[in-house]
Each structure stands twice: as C-alpha cells, then as structure tokens.
Amino acid sequence: MSEGHWIVNKVIAGHSMAFNMDTLVTMWAAMAFLIIVSFIATRKLTIFPTKLQLVFENILGYFSNLVNNMMPKEGQKHFPLIASLFLFIVTANIMG
Known part of the structure; x- marks a missing residue:
C-alpha cells in the first residue's frame, strides 16, 4: 500500500478487504453536501x-x-435512482 493514505483492512464474511478512508470521507462529505443543499433548496418552496x-x-x-x-x-x-446517482457521482468527482 502507498504511504500517506489511511487504509483500514477488515475481514468481512471471510474475505479480506481494504478501505481507503480518504475515499470514504470524501464520499460522506459529498452526501452531506447534497443533503444540505437539497434541504436549503426545498426549505421555503414558493410559487415563484x-x-x-x-x-x-x-x-x-x-x-x-x-x-x-x-x-x-x-x-x-x-x-429517482438515476438522477440521485448522477448528482452524487458528479458532486464526488468535483470534490476530488
């Protein structure tokens, strides 16, 4: 594994798996960003x-x-699934 990355090794159902925590943190940040923006956008819906x-x-x-x-x-x-996946993937890619 490369240095400087926070990697966690877990055994799940008998299979060894490695998780790059940088990727997981970015994924959770993208989800949080989309939830917050969606909440703000739909908080005060009006005719205009x-x-x-x-x-x-x-x-x-x-x-x-x-x-x-x-x-x-x-x-x-x-x-809903297609639109949600697209928005998440675009947001995660922009975040890096």
Missing part, C-alpha cells in the same frame, strides 16, 4: 421559485426528459 430551486428544477427536468426518451413509461420508476 428561487434561483437554487430553478437550478435543481432544470437539472431534474433534463434527466426526466432523458429517461423518457430512452425508456418506456415503465422506466420512469427508475428516474
């Missing part, structure tokens, strides 16, 4: 949306159209 609400509405509208064009109507049940 704020700029942050418009940003989220445009992002989710884009993904809704993307899912509608690629999947039949039955595929709409997967939209």
Whole structure:
C-alpha cells in the first residue's frame, strides 16, 4: 500500500478487504453536501421559485426528459435512482 493514505483492512464474511478512508470521507462529505443543499433548496418552496430551486428544477427536468426518451413509461420508476446517482457521482468527482 502507498504511504500517506489511511487504509483500514477488515475481514468481512471471510474475505479480506481494504478501505481507503480518504475515499470514504470524501464520499460522506459529498452526501452531506447534497443533503444540505437539497434541504436549503426545498426549505421555503414558493410559487415563484428561487434561483437554487430553478437550478435543481432544470437539472431534474433534463434527466426526466432523458429517461423518457430512452425508456418506456415503465422506466420512469427508475428516474429517482438515476438522477440521485448522477448528482452524487458528479458532486464526488468535483470534490476530488
């Protein structure tokens, strides 16, 4: 293993696994960031949306159209998972 990284070795169900804690901390920070921003964006919903609400509405509208064009109507049940994964992956990549 390389030096300077905080790596934890665990045995889970008889398999040795190594976890890079830098990656896990960044993942939890990305999740916390998305939860906080989502809470702030949806805290005071009004008829006339704020700029942050418009940003989220445009992002989710884009993904809704993307899912509608690629999947039949039955595929709409997967939209929340697809949008959530995309937002998480983009946020985690931007955070490094």
